[in-house]
Amino acid sequence: MTRRAAIIAFSLVVAVGLLGLRSWDVALGRIQRVVVGAIEERTGIVVGAVERAEIALLPLPRISLSQVGFSRRDGALSGEAVRVRAHLRLLPLLSGRISFDRVDLIAPQIDIVIPAASEGVSEWLAAPLAALERLRSQSKIVISAGSVFLRADGAIRSTVRDLDLVIDERGPGEPLALAGSLNWRGVPTEVSLLWPMAGGSTKAALSATSSLLKLRFEGTRAGPGEPMISGPLALSTPSLTGLLGWFSTQSRLASALGALTLSADIQVKPREVSFNNAVVSLDGDRLDGVVKLAQADGRFALSGTLAGAKLDLGRLVDRLPIPAVDAADPSPLDLDAWTAHDIDLRVSVDAARLEGARLTDVAIYLLVKKGRFETGLIRAGAYGGSLKSRLLASAAPAGVDVKLQAGLDKVNIGQAASDLPQLARLSGIGSLQLVLDGAGRSFDALIGSLTGKVNLALRQGELSGIALGELLRRAERNPAQALRDWRHGKTPFETLTANAGIANGLLVLTEAQMSGQNYRFNLTGSASLSTRILDMAASLSSPNGTPKLPFLLRGPLDAPVFDIAADALLSPAGASPIPLTR
Template sequence: MTTISRSSQEARAENLEIAPWRQLAGGALVLIVAALGILAPRLFSQATLASFIEKGACAELGAECRVSGPIHAHLLPLPAIDAQEVTLSLPDGRIAIRAAHATAELRALPLIAGRISVNHLDLEGARIDLLAPAGGMRLLTSANDAGAALLESIAAADRAGNRLTRVGIDRSRLVIRSVGAKAPMEVESFSAEIDLPRRGGEFFGHLKGAIGGEIAELHVSGPSLAEVARSEGSAVKVDALLGQNWLSYRGRLVKAPDLVAAGTLEASFPSLQHLFRPLRRFTWPPWLSDMDFHLAGQVFVTSRGVDFENSEFAVGRSHFAGGLSLRTTSDGRPSLSGTIATPLVEFADLSWLRPAEIALPAFDRLPDLDLRMSVRRVRFGSARLDEIAAGLILAKGRLDVTLSQGLETETGAKVHIVATPDAGEVAVKAQASCESLDVGTLLSSFSAHPVLTGTGGFNVSLEGRGGTLDALAHALSGKANLQVKKGVVSLPDADAEPLASVVSEKPLVASLAPALRRFSEANFAGAVENGIWKINEGWIGEGVSQIAVDGTV
């Protein structure tokens, strides 16, 4: 049996009598807090709220701002400020934002202490002007130092807390201005969601808009602040889309102590002409047909630059494999070097080209290049060349090209070309030689009925200058020699159509009926003046059957 004392019964009765008063007091307190949350912001004038934003919230973000429209503030359910016609800018002028509507969500505890701390910032109907940093590709050189400093500042802010953690943008317009672009890049219908790392978490960003009428998207996931300092690093994913062009990167980012990124990159660009169109310093040559480009391989980003290893490249119908390194010059231009190989390089029929319309490039505006390439076969329409090795060096406005044809055990053709800009034109020096050349195959590329066949060698030394390919061809001067052994010469009739584009002040041969004549040796030597080869010493055959030849080609 349980015994309840009289004192316990009296205490319970007293508690029952007091409980309703406690509930009423709690409810009244809630109503008072709600009323204060609703009415307190209304007690401040628009000028006070504007000063509160300009000197408090914007200063906390490190920006300068101005509010021209109405302002509304509320404390419930979360402290926030809504403002219209807001202008924000960074002191260095890199970013300027004019938003039709801006909402800043504030943290409650710092607000009670009289300090502004913006947690989320949302912009709507904004025009965002972004000035790309000057220096071009030089940013790659210092990307790790700057990136490491940026990552450290974000980590320090995350440890301190009370910072901006999310930015939302909707129905806005992004304008990116750059020194190297023909015109600013404009992104219409721009929207973005950016989450900065919190408590060692990872970065997340999703941007979407329209560029030139094409849908553009950028999705970034990672890195994680807690994992990036570990030996294995943090996972990073990047996906970019522009119309039919796309890029995908999967890798890891590690800070040890500099930032190093390693992963795989895949990219596809169906139209290179369309891709390079926005660049101010590059104009797609009208004589060059458009091509697609594909890339897949391993990519490493370090303080030195970007390295592509075990990569495969496809340009049009030609496929390349090898490694490339992207660096930067002292004046900010990209510098590309490496070694690649391909089984086949195909060019369309070049007979339709008009040399007068092909302008020679200004080498000082092009990227620096140091490339080595080996090609098993090159096709020009119906003609072909096998076993080509090429070296290309472009540095300090000087182009140096070396070509060799044939296996190492054979003696093939060799070409060396040096080109430099000269008073708005291009000065060229070229040397070419070969000890084993199929003359008939070479001439068949220019005529269906070659006038000369056989195996021989040549030696050519030329120089000239011009602004177009046609002007350069008509300005070349130098020497040219051709020796042919064991061949056949076609001796045309005087009234017949010429079998080759040969123009001579004297007939090629005199008093000979049209015939095919075999010979054991032929030699042609002369000087080149203004693009015309003047043969001043030429003969075909030996002994009494020897034929003297002179003329111009």
């Protein structure tokens, strides 16, 4: 080639390059119509208004549409984008055909219509996934800096912002694959999805990562003849309450759970998810079993059976927003908030902690229906004895009907005192039976209506902080010295019994006695459950009844005053009281 020919060829290459690098305005004519039709065919999106169209050949051929309005023919989706860019395939273009393998939506604002009665993310995604399923094939779709508005009856139900998503190209029968990031309700989240579009048993996968959730699922999705998803699932959250709130679900009972991890083999059917071979970790306490979550008539229903080595029940109870039992609080009892979801859950563990107490071989249950809340200890070992309890609250014409039953049998109080400081002054083998029943619209009405009974029995124990036997001997020798330095020492007893009846919120002792080798201590009186004020009197005497030393037990339940009646020391029957001085 001569020098002249080389210069001409080089000039032609430069000219072609300059032309290819330049974006050319294209009239809204044949090329644009062909491109718009191809976009609709390959994405299912109908392009409406277009402000401007441009074509560039280098470095790769592409067509850009500015200020584009788009929608679906069924009206389920609409929106607009600052720019829609279609990347053309080179070989078809050389043969005179327009075909492309990628569509970019730049800063789109997308409106998706959801059913007014939809109740969750799965129902919100149903329509978009169904629309993609109807496409036999689809180009690669890249969404950058997008926003999605979910609307029901014209009102925005939820918004997704900062949407950066890549939906991979797929051919006939191939699965939908997407990955990217988004910001939903203020929480940035990374997501990826592999969703089968054909019948038969096909691989499906989902992962989501945010500050509230780490989720990973890899399994299969059955075809239309048997719509079921199954496979292993792993989920963790630092706060179950925060996670449920992210999905606009509130549950007072769920607030008992803090950090949660779950792994299971799941089966997902319409409105039902089964968790088989489930491993649940609650703040590090592991439970194994099966759980099912279903939805019917607008209510979630949770059921399951779990077992483990240990569980801190006290920590779970402390997190519950249980209102203080205060008769001065006129607020109505809110049973509906505690029975918003159906629950049938049974848990058994080898060991448990409950407000400091150590329990063994524990079985608990929780049954919740609309307007009915029931929970209790089916069984529990406690310091050589056993413990049972049952709490039932149900809606009633008078407000909330509450029934409480609790029982201790052959519990070693001395051993329990090592874990429960409030029992530090008492020892012995004890049994307790408590039955309460009442109804009301507020705590004041409920407590004022309580009826029931309490029976307490201890044997072979000791009461510290007072030496009743020694006090009695001192009173016999010198009554005037009986009041001095009597608040120390120990009182061993053979039996301690207390029986009380409860009516209209007032507890009345029918029998209360503590007996030792050389003394008898009797207690009478009452206690108001509403005001929690004690008004009781006691007497200390020798087995033959003389002398008698009077006591008073009065004041608030949490800090009562227990003292000798300083105005008199009762002498044997028939004698005059002997004044005492300190």
